[in-house]
Amino acid sequence: MQDIYGCIKWNVKFLPIGETQESQQQKMEKLKAMYQHSSEANLEEIKNLMKSTFYTQRQEVNQGKSIKYLREEWPFLFDELGMSVHFKELTGIDLKETFTRNLDLKGKRLLNYMTTVCVNKSKKFLQTYARLQRMRGQQSSCSDDVKEMVLLLLSYFDEKEESLFFYVEDTCLAEEVQLEQVPVTPAVIVCGTSCFSSTRYMLSLDQNLINTNISSFISALCLMFGSYYCFNIHYPSELASTLEFLQRCFFLINPEKGTKVESKNSKRRLNVNPRVLTLIQELSDQEWREG
Numbered sequence: 001m002q003d004i005y006g007c008i009k010w011n012v013k014f015l016p017i018g019e020t021q022e023s024q025q026q027k028m029e030k031l032k033a034m035y036q037h038s039s040e041a042n043l044e045e046i047k048n049l050m051k052s053t054f055y056t057q058r059q060e061v062n063q064g065k066s067i068k069y070l071r072e073e074w075p076f077l078f079d080e081l082g083m084s085v086h087f088k089e090l091t092g093i094d095l096k097e098t099f100t101r102n103l104d105l106k107g108k109r110l111l112n113y114m115t116t117v118c119v120n121k122s123k124k125f126l127q128t129y130a131r132l133q134r135m136r137g138q139q140s141s142c143s144d145d146v147k148e149m150v151l152l153l154l155s156y157f158d159e160k161e162e163s164l165f166f167y168v169e170d171t172c173l174a175e176e177v178q179l180e181q182v183p184v185t186p187a188v189i190v191c192g193t194s195c196f197s198s199t200r201y202m203l204s205l206d207q208n209l210i211n212t213n214i215s216s217f218i219s220a221l222c223l224m225f226g227s228y229y230c231f232n233i234h235y236p237s238e239l240a241s242t243l244e245f246l247q248r249c250f251f252l253i254n255p256e257k258g259t260k261v262e263s264k265n266s267k268r269r270l271n272v273n274p275r276v277l278t279l280i281q282e283l284s285d286q287e288w289r290e291g
Helices: 021-036 043-052 054-062 067-073 080-091 095-116 123-136 142-156 217-230 237-249 274-290
Strands: 165-168 187-191 201-205 208-214
Touching (some): 021 043, 021 054, 043 054, 043 080, 054 067, 067 208, 080 095, 080 217, 095 142, 095 237, 142 217, 142 237, 208 217, 217 237
Antiparallel strands (some): 187 201, 201 208
């Protein structure tokens, strides 16, 4: 249930019409060759090839093939373009477009709620907010708003920043990242002392670097989130609320049943995290009052 949560095409039973195992293999090899020269590759062709081989990609993911194997055989699956094709087929949702559209609609309101209402409710949250303001300095770009929003969400739900972000020196090369210290679940590796000072990100999964050159925080966040769905990964309990809030509020994945949170005991989980529901409710109440 946790694997198929939020998916519309999790297990594809038949090859696309006109496709054979051989044609799928040929397309896979072609994609690998194109990845070697991705700066010259035709983006539309990559999209079409990724879409037509979705059946085989799903088979291999659902068989439990390792991330290392998938990275070698389907390199575009870990790239922004390829993952967005797979995610759209799998969930019916445009990964980055949906996030950025909802960011425009709700981001400012959420940040405003956090910085005017939540700061008065909790001393710990106020301290986090003050620390982020010092780190952020005078910067006022949209990207910095998103960084602040995610870090404040983690603080609001009392979840650990280090479960989601791993900080390295801004000059750190991929081979210098100490992967044994990185979380096993999808983690954004921030090249810099803080999210605000960084202009380069990497993504790790199963303590493997799967993308070493991500230029924007929003892209890194979308790739991190998309990985949970594309590779059948459960939300770790220490990030359960933050990820579910992003899922429901910004990525618009709203199943009525089930949960994507790993179960550590036999205790029956509620279908929707009550803390997430409360925050969504308070935000809509605030919009209604201001509206």
